[in-house]
Amino acid sequence: MxxxxxxxxxxxxxxxxxxxxxxxxxxxxxxxxxxxxxxxxxxxxxxxxxxxxxxxxxxxxxxxxxxxxxxxxxxxxxxxxxxIGVMWQSGALFGSLTLAENVGVPLEQHTDLPPEARALVARAKLGLVGLADAAGRLPAEISGGMAKRAGIARAMALDPPIxxxxxxxxxxxxxxxxxxxxxxxxxxxxxxxxxxxxxxxxxxxxxxxxxxxxxxxxxxxxxxxxxxxxxxxxxxxxxxxxxxxxxxxx
Incomplete structure (x- = not known):
């Protein structure tokens, strides 16, 4: 246990x-x-x-x-x-931001990392959910399943244990x-x-x-x-x- x-x-x-x-x-x-x-x-x-x-x-x-x-x-x-990290039902991505920029939002809000480091972390998190090649796409350009994976990547941005x-x-x-x-x-x-x-x-x-x-x-x-x-x-x-x-x- x-x-x-x-x-x-x-x-x-x-x-x-x-x-x-x-x-x-x-x-x-x-x-x-x-x-x-x-x-x-x-x-x-x-x-x-x-x-x-x-x-x-x-x-x-x-x-x-x-x-x-x-x-x-x-x-x-x-x-x-x-x-903690949270992924909502639809992914709840910001429509005007790329997937990498979406994942970078928590990093920008809660860390002192420079933009280059935030971009590297965002791409790494997208890689964990199989979206490394989609980092530059907008939410409107991806499928529903990809949006949910991107939502998980964003929820993981700060390495939460839950x-x-x-x-x-x-x-x-x-x-x-x-x-x-x-x-x-x-x-x-x-x-x-x-x-x-x-x-x-x-x-x-x-x-x-x-x-x-x-x-x-x-x-x-x-x-x-x-x-x-x-x-x-x-x-x-x-x-x-x-x-x-x-x-x-x-």
């Missing part, structure tokens, strides 16, 4: 008095690919936004790399957030999705990076996930935790079984 790099305790999210989820607790260990899964409306992306501090939780605590988020403010909070990916396979064809899954596994293995991946794509979950939690809209919280392959075969929860076996609920 490796070091715990993310600890979530009794987290809850509410909007206008309506509970999205509550009593969510889990741990992520260094080097894992940890998946947050569930059906539409179960609160996966809402959970992600609270874990990384975009919004405060209604209840509960989050600790990243041993530091409690709720106890941090100002520069101490910013310093911790610089140690990467959060929001629906990385959404909207991709099966071959492109499989290639992205392979990339995530390779980066986790080669760099020792911890990945927390939000997705409902079953094939990706089974391909990349070391462990997972499952959220459920009706239950307003977690209904499963463990190895996704084991949950598929052994879970006695009918919702979990239906999800992993693509079955219709009675």
């Amino acid at each position: 490796g070091e715990v790099v993310l600890r979530v305790e009794d987290l809850a999210a509410r909007f206008d008095g309506r509970t999205i989820f509550e009593h969510v607790s889990f741990e992520v260990r260094r080097g894992e690919v940890f998946v947050i899964l569930g059906g539409s409306g179960s609160g996966k992306s809402t959970l992600l936004k609270r874990v990384i501090g975009l919004y405060p939780p209604a209840e509960g605590r989050v600790a990243i790399l041993g530091e409690a988020m709720e106890g941090l403010s100002g520069e101490a909070r910013n310093a911790l957030l610089r140690r 990467l959060f990916l929001d629906e990385p396979s959404a909207g991709l064809d099966p071959i492109t999705s499989a290639g992205l899954d392979a990339l995530i596994k390779q980066l986790a293995r080669d760099l020792g990076t911890t990945f927390v991946v939000v997705t409902h794509e079953l094939q990706s979950i089974l391909a990349i996930g070391d462990r997972c939690i499952m959220l459920d809209k009706a239950a307003r919280g977690m209904i499963a935790e463990g190895d996704p392959r084991q949950l598929r075969e052994e879970s006695d929860n009918k919702v979990v079984r239906a999800f992993f076996r693509r079955e219709v609920l009675d």
